[in-house]
Amino acid sequence: MTRTKDRLSAVAVKQSPAGKYADGGGLWLVKSSKETGKWVLRVVVQGRRREMGLGSLPEVGLAEVRKTADKWRAIVRDGGDPIKERVRQKREAARNLHLLKDVTTDCFEAIKGNLRGQGKAGRWLSPLELHVLPKLGKVPVADLDQVDIRDTLKPLRDTKFETMRKALNRLDMVVRHAAALGLDVDTQVVEKAKALIGASQHKAVNIPAMPWQEVPAFYQSLSDGSVTHLALRLLIITGVRSRPLRFLRVDHIAGDVWTVPADLMKGREGATGEFRVPLSKEALSLIEQAKRHARGGLLFPSIRRGVVSDMTLSRYMERRKLEARPHGFRSSLRDWLAECTDAPHEVAETILGHKVGGAVERAYRRTDFIDQRAKLMERWADHCTGKARPASAV
Template sequence: MGRELNRLATKTVQALGKGKFCDGGGLWLTKADQRRGKWSFRFMMAGRAREMGLGIWPDTSLAEARRKAEDARAKTREGLDPILERDRARRDMRRNLHLLEDVARDAFEARKAELKGDGKAGRWFSPLALHVLPKLGKMPVIEVDQIAIRDCLAPIWHKKGDTARKAVNRLSIVLRHAAALGLDVDLQATEKAKALLGKSRAISRNIPALPWPEVPGFYESLSDGTVTHLALRLLILTGVRSAPLRFIREEQIDGDVWTIPAEAMKGRKGATESFRVPLSAEALSIIDAARRHSRDGFLFPSVRKGVISDATMSRLMERRGMEARPHGFRSSLRDWLAECTDAPHEVAETMLGHATGGAVVKAYRRTDFLEQRRALLERWAGHVTGGAGQVVKLAGAGK
């Protein structure tokens, strides 16, 4: 490489036409024509001639090209290959500049297979998308510390306690995912942030439930035979959650037993146990009435496509000025079991699909108390209907 430096001048570079021109010290300009060119640095490494691109002219000026060439020469004096060193620096930059929003989405994709409905039903990503990423999403994940998390969640910490708790838990999972990617993150950042935020003053509120003595009156009012009325009636009679009820299919019913598939039960995908629900005579009559509405195998289809939504049932109760919501009927049933029956705790909890006992107990217990639950649900149906099943007027009948 020539030792004479700075042979070119800015005006000279502008005037040069097509050709290759040396500025000295290994810096070359190759011009395609008078308007376009590229800078390169030529050097010897381990007995081999090497050439390193330094940028496009005129975007990269003569002065900038000289600075880059001097940096490269410094590397060669240390016995380092400037091309390899630049590639390593770029990899380190990409590694260290992972944005939180990108890592968060990657963590969600990796975890999705474990979540019910791929995380959509439970809106796993929502706390991050609504309360964390708008403020911290563009921050490199390695820079996310307890101060940033505290400042981000402070506005909701004492107002929306449950949401804030979910957000900080999801963020902790994201940071663990970042660590697994090899990023230098502070895994204790979320715990430190919680210490800075203090104990939340937000009051956790249970989903409002209709007191069990008032359920018969509401049940009786659901007499139009519409999909919404029938779905709410069966929800009340069985004590199941909204999702498996809304997605109930004809083939899941065998005689007087409804078997909910394992993947439809609350929890993670990959569950191995289905759940049997004994159907009272009243429940069977509701199912029979719902069959005339069935579409694509679903007993409770929506007007357009798919199945009835949870919001549809909730809106019916809301329009009536009720605070209670559909999910609350599980509490109504549970309170009735506690106050009006002698059902053992394990049986009452099983009626709601709750797991009871430790791992050892569950490993040895093989019963799901089907017959005990059948008798209790018949009694519950008797309470709900006032002692006798109510006549259901089929929607559209008599028109």
Template sequence: MRTKNRLSAKAAASLGAGKFADGGGLWLVKRENGGAQWVLRVTVHGRRREMGLGTYPAVSLADARREADKARALVRDDVDPIKAREKARRDAERNLHTLADIAADAFESRKAELKDDGVAGRWLSPLNIHVLPKLGRVPVVEIDQIDIRDTLKPIWHDKAHTARKALNRLGLCLKHAAALGLDVDLQAPEKARALLGRQRHETTHIPAMPWREVPAFYQSLTDGTVTHLALRLLILTGLRSAPIRFAHVDQIEGNVWTIPPELVKGRKGATQAFRVPLSEEAVWVIEDAKRHAREGYLFPSVRKGVISDATMSRHMERLGMDYRPHGFRSSFRDWIAETTSTPNDVAETAIGHVSGGNVERAYKRTDFLEQRHALHTRWANHLTAKAGKVVRIG
């Protein structure tokens, strides 16, 4: 009797319920209810294993024999065919992750690093707007430099900064996918950069009002509204908009404003808050703002939360100005450089910058609070037309 290929297609179709050997461990199992399936019995690593090869007749006799041959070949190589099939299935499922899936997972893993856990959505926005509409449904393992080039080409020159951010985020997503075990091309973003070429666009700095013009603008902010008071405090302190927008009465004690480190850009990883010395003018602005306070926040929005990032900018736009609130930091820094003899460390700390390397900062524990208080007082005097001669700070 033949040890293999005992069954024929015609016989397999006519058999009743029972177990029928085709040889070499391949069996056709037919049930009373009419169902049937192929089963392969093998011995691997000293264990007897039964491996399903599919239902009959969806899987024909010829197909079952081919799958059985593949499994027997694995057994000869001392590989468990059931485990090998499970691994292949897991790999196939894993490699079906789309770029949209990976981007969402990468964002979740990085939320703790982002301001306010990334609630503003800025980390994902370059991808959501310019990449995912085209590549979001593509399995991440299939994305190559051609896909990336074709996606970013429309904005590569006209929206250069945004395009670079999108390319950077794509690179992070691919690294995240690689960490998950996906077979991605980590070099695809750099290859795409080479294909896209050098950008024509030059980054333009945020327009800053010349420091000599700032007093006139400051003194025009007289209506006592949230917007006017927020702009006044921003100009007086030289801070970015986030600490101003989220200013809370609990952060202020006397003439010192203590800002949580997560609200001060450039101080990532800091374990200490940032102290801001307040001039008499700044204290007066804060006291005036308290009448608007809601839930302790000095600058609430009309509906809920605090004023938006664009509120102060829109005020300047309505006045027909090209300048923007962020530019007042440069105005303040230029005024320091041109009218005082302030040491660089004090000047940089005054605008919330961290100066020096890690070793230098480890030994330099001071935040120059007294020197900065004198500097901010002098700046307030300039803004309110009380400025005197050039003064040395430090």
């Protein structure tokens, strides 16, 4: 009796020359040479003959290909199309490989060049790593839905609103990155989640600032010459943000101008360019005093490694039982400029490193008002040190 299946032997598979050889049940070996070939399964689906490849020689052996052929024949017997089923399974497998945590990593790698300090501080990733990925990281990004996002982030709505906002915005970037990769995702899923989360009872709270009239007394109390005292004094005198001050290096200073590199300015790296800070006589004196603490070119090092932290400066003010925080001294300065000088709006805003006017206006304005700012900052230094002159126009 002639066998309808399993006609070939392992020896025949190996030794046969180029040609077509039937193993039975629609399984064929098509050899292009004695050493190479491919396996083909021929099936009839809804009256149509279909062929599907099952692998090549010598990668796929006889025993393995027979098991694979049996699996696809079973699908045909159940009325299915094995080729469509294989495509579906491949899509499913591909989708499962693109988990949210993996796409998040890929998205971060793609955008980190635009982040301050190449994103090394981890601030871009932290809202996702702390509040999203622990619950949704192993979900295929194609399966991500608005209900899952809502359930994950809504608990933050009234307690950590800003963290929730950042998490949602960054998750939206990840989803759009997945779409750019060609994955089947709902690019509106985050917007839908926002609608489900609803309005927050959160009220934005400004960082507490010290009234400008009280700044001199506090400034003059910072008198022990420590890194913390000197850092706070220079922060107050210059009106800069904490990050540029904490990472101040000796080589950032040239004469009476401190040039803050672009990557230390607020926002994306390079977005605002370098920023020149005019240094008053008092500021220059503080920098000279800070040089004795310098380590590795950094003027305000921490005790162990790196630079003095934001927390160190804030905690100092907490211990002094003060409501105000270091960043609030920028507001103190801005209020003083408004109430005690006739500084033009654009000059006052530039002192704080704020953008003034639209993109076109900024493109045509070539000045950073360095001379006008220098005079104002000298007067601010006099105010802080108790040497203030009567207010007059600049």
